[in-house]
Amino acid sequence: GAVVSQHPSWVICKSGTSVKIECRSLDFQATTMFWYRQFPKQSLMLMATSNEGSKATYEQGVEKDKFLINHASLTLSTLTVTSAHPEDSSFYICGQAGGGTDTQYFGPGTRLTVL
Amino acid sequence: GIQVEQSPPDLILQEGANSTLRCNFSDSVNNLQWFHQNPWGQLINLFYIPSGTKQNGRLSATTVATERYSLLYISSSQTTDSGVYFCAVGAAGNKLTFGGGTRVLVKP
Numbered sequence: 001g002a003v004v005s006q007h008p009s010w011v012i013c014k015s016g017t018s019v020k021i022e023c024r025s026l027d028f029q030a031t032t033m034f035w036y037r038q039f040p041k042q043s044l045m046l047m048a049t050s051n052e053g054s055k056a057t058y059e060q061g062v063e064k065d066k067f068l069i070n071h072a073s074l075t076l077s078t079l080t081v082t083s084a085h086p087e088d089s090s091f092y093i094c095g096q097a098g099g100g101t102d103t104q105y106f107g108p109g110t111r112l113t114v115l
Numbered sequence: 116g117i118q119v120e121q122s123p124p125d126l127i128l129q130e131g132a133n134s135t136l137r138c139n140f141s142d143s144v145n146n147l148q149w150f151h152q153n154p155w156g157q158l159i160n161l162f163y164i165p166s167g168t169k170q171n172g173r174l175s176a177t178t179v180a181t182e183r184y185s186l187l188y189i190s191s192s193q194t195t196d197s198g199v200y201f202c203a204v205g206a207a208g209n210k211l212t213f214g215g216g217t218r219v220l221v222k223p
Contacts, residue, residue, distance in 0.1 A: 036213075043201065043213045044213045049210060091156055093156070095158075102163070103160065108155070
């Protein structure tokens with residue numbers, strides 16, 4: 001299956017700062033990547049769909065100005081949490097589908113803690 | 116949007132036992148995947164199974180698309196099978212909707 005990496009694996013930041021999370025496709029070109037958020041003991045919720053070379057599509061209730069997504073190349077998508085607050089603390093996971101298959105593969109996730 | 120329900124929410128097994136996890140979904144789908152989330156949060160792909168039956172070692176899965184459900188079978192469970200099992204479905208555009216998960220604990 002596809003290999004997806006995320007960086008950093010965990011981050012602790014102060015309230016009001018911005019945090020950038022990178023998602024890389026290591027073995028094929030991903031025209032579409034997905035960003036999910038998972039709160040403790042809950043399921044994954046799709047935040048947005050990231051399309052290479054175009055604007056991301058956000059799910060209802062997700063603030064696009066707070067969660068900035070950039071998909072500048074076929075192997076890299078970034079999620080920036082701007083002016084982070086403690087309620088943004090969560091596990092952020094990226095997924096990708098591509099290479100001629102509908103199967104979606106996921107990165108190892110980034111645990112964000114906002115103090 | 117599509118609703119996905121998994122049952123049971125929690126499952127405690129004795130090592131060596133067999134179990135069945137269920138995933139019901141509310142609409143037609145063209146993608147259904149089963150994942151195992153390990154204690155570190157990594158989602159491990161188990162099956163891509165929008166219809167039919169597949170087997171991989173001690174795990175097997177069956178999806179009956181016309182009746183909108185899928186089953187994941189774990190046979191001869193081991194402690195390493197512990198974790199959360201998610202079913203996720205997709206209709207158009209590769210977007211996946213996840214079920215609430217089944218938290219499995221296998222005791223030695």
